[in-house]
Amino acid sequence: MRASEISHNVGGGKDIHKALQQEVDFDGERKISRHGVKQLRYPWSDGPAYVTQCPIQPGAKFTQRVIFSAEEGTLWWHAHNDWARTTVYGAIVIYPNMGTTYPFPKPDFEVPILLGEWWNVDIYELIRGFVATGAIPNPSDAFTINGQPGDLYPCSSAGTYKVNVKNRKTILLRIINAAMNVILWFSIKNHPITVVATDASYIKPFTRAYVLISPGQTIDALVHADQLPNCYYMAARAYSTSPSIPFDKTTTAILQYVGVHKNCSSISPSLPALPLYSDTNAALNFTNNLRSLDKQDYPLDIPLEVTRRIFSTVSLNSLPCGANRKCEGPNETRLAASMNNISFILPRIDVLEAYHYHIKGVFGTRFPDFPPLVFDFTAKYEPLILEIPRVSTQVKILDYNETVEIVLQGTNLVSGIDHPMHLHGQSFYVLGSGLGNFDEYKAPPTYNLVDPPLQNTVLVPINGWTTIRFRASNPGVWFMHCHIESHLTWGMDTVFIVKDGEEPEAQMLPPPPDMPPC
Numbered sequence: 001m002r003a004s005e006i007s008h009n010v011g012g013g014k015d016i017h018k019a020l021q022q023e024v025d026f027d028g029e030r031k032i033s034r035h036g037v038k039q040l041r042y043p044w045s046d047g048p049a050y051v052t053q054c055p056i057q058p059g060a061k062f063t064q065r066v067i068f069s070a071e072e073g074t075l076w077w078h079a080h081n082d083w084a085r086t087t088v089y090g091a092i093v094i095y096p097n098m099g100t101t102y103p104f105p106k107p108d109f110e111v112p113i114l115l116g117e118w119w120n121v122d123i124y125e126l127i128r129g130f131v132a133t134g135a136i137p138n139p140s141d142a143f144t145i146n147g148q149p150g151d152l153y154p155c156s157s158a159g160t161y162k163v164n165v166k167n168r169k170t171i172l173l174r175i176i177n178a179a180m181n182v183i184l185w186f187s188i189k190n191h192p193i194t195v196v197a198t199d200a201s202y203i204k205p206f207t208r209a210y211v212l213i214s215p216g217q218t219i220d221a222l223v224h225a226d227q228l229p230n231c232y233y234m235a236a237r238a239y240s241t242s243p244s245i246p247f248d249k250t251t252t253a254i255l256q257y258v259g260v261h262k263n264c265s266s267i268s269p270s271l272p273a274l275p276l277y278s279d280t281n282a283a284l285n286f287t288n289n290l291r292s293l294d295k296q297d298y299p300l301d302i303p304l305e306v307t308r309r310i311f312s313t314v315s316l317n318s319l320p321c322g323a324n325r326k327c328e329g330p331n332e333t334r335l336a337a338s339m340n341n342i343s344f345i346l347p348r349i350d351v352l353e354a355y356h357y358h359i360k361g362v363f364g365t366r367f368p369d370f371p372p373l374v375f376d377f378t379a380k381y382e383p384l385i386l387e388i389p390r391v392s393t394q395v396k397i398l399d400y401n402e403t404v405e406i407v408l409q410g411t412n413l414v415s416g417i418d419h420p421m422h423l424h425g426q427s428f429y430v431l432g433s434g435l436g437n438f439d440e441y442k443a444p445p446t447y448n449l450v451d452p453p454l455q456n457t458v459l460v461p462i463n464g465w466t467t468i469r470f471r472a473s474n475p476g477v478w479f480m481h482c483h484i485e486s487h488l489t490w491g492m493d494t495v496f497i498v499k500d501g502e503e504p505e506a507q508m509l510p511p512p513p514d515m516p517p518c
């Protein structure tokens with residue numbers, strides 16, 4: 001498939017400079033989303049099915065224009081319809097501008113680490129199954145590192161991914177969590193990890209024995225090969241509070257020092273210690289360290305005034321199964337998910353074209369600023385009005401350059417769990433996060449308005465909240481959704497339409513002539 005070319009051309013070591021506009025051909029039935037690339041004023045190639053385009057039919061062809069603006073660092077691309085991204089994904093590496101370099105000591109070499117998830121069954125069978133029964137999808141059969149499950153699975157240890165490193169060298173790992181439904185811990189035996197960037201934005205370096213990475217997120221990290229020359233395992237395993245996640249599975253790869261002439265897999269090196277699968281404190285302990293690098297060359301632009309405040313619950317819910325049917329969700333219902341109690345349903349014509357061509361009846365503009373009821377969101381039983389969401393295609397319209405603050409509040413409906421929320425088209429500053437109900441008096445004074453991290457995916461902790469802020473400076477149609485794929489499928493999504501500004505440079509570019517037909 002041609003799509004993989006982007007991984008080789010872009011990730012394989014060629015310089016991609018800022019302001020570069022690159023054309024990439026995509027064939028066939030996928031829509032590819034450049035996760036995190038802003039696509040400034042050009043949502044036409046952003047990718048999510050039925051949000052910014054209709055699917056490219058099998059055998060059809062569509063040329064996506066990938067427009068890089070100020071991005072620098074690690075992003076990625078993936079298919080964005082149904083669950084095709086299970087296998088269709090790759091790294092996008094954007095080097096510093098010509099004549100500039102990293103804000104940290106230059107690494108000797110760089111390695112992309114793509115964490116993934118694998119099912120033995122046909123993925124389309126899997127989705128058809130769980131959508132029809134309303135149940136939780138079957139957990140995956142393996143986690144993978146660069147496509148390989150590693151030595152602990154009863155298969156392919158010959159294929160285990162291996163990094164060869166010379167003694168005393170420094171590696172830049174570009175870690176991407178491309179897994180479908182699982183937040184992951186990642187660590188390397190005896191090698192502390194210094195985190196230097198996340199979501200293509202530099203942060204103040206900090207060193208830990210392990211990282212926590214959400215689906216959708218990227219983490220750049222430095223590792224020094226300063227141990228005794230030997231074989232060392234890298235490993236990733238689930239962080240989750242949900243019983244439906246395979247928490248007992250560990251994927252491994254190998255860091256092997258040059259000159260060590262043995263077959264690492266056969267001597268089974270010992271595993272690095274990782275926090276327990278449900279260790280929320282360890283998770284918060286890690287994510288709370290993310291702080292933007294506020295050096296002169298990397299100025300921050302944190303909106304201090306807010307013109308639009310949104311408080312949105314992110315919930316798992318359940319819906320009636322339908323007449324004469326039995327579903328396999330809780331109490332024979334089917335599982336759903338929502339933001340502000342609206343379970344988003346994809347329209348038949350993509351939102352972008354409906355907006356651009358004024359096609360009526362495709363979407364509503366009533367995504368609410370508040371949930372229908374404010375309650376103790378951490379309580380197990382909540383009022384019925386919050387249990388059953390409204391199934392609808394509601395978007396939020398924003399004026400150009402509005403400054404938006406969104407408090408995302410996790411709830412304990414059906415079950416509390418962490419939600420990695422992702423926004424297309426813009427990165428946002430993460431001002432704060434906490435467990436329990438958001439407190440409108442106590443939380444804002446604790447916000448970090450000095451060096452908040454700039455991210456495109458942020459974890460809303462289990463039964464907790466996270467506050468993000470951004471300036472709506474990218475006119476277009478931008479999907480927001482939980483990057484846990486089952487939650488996306490169930491409707492934990494909405495769409496922001498950022499209107500054109502007055503100046504021509506503040507307006508959406510015209511569509512290409514060959515948008516795939518709906």
Ligand code: C2O
Nearest residue numbers: 033035048216479
């Ligand atoms: Cu990684 Cu909607 O995207």
Ligand code: CU
Nearest residue numbers: 419482484487
């Ligand atoms: Cu979620």
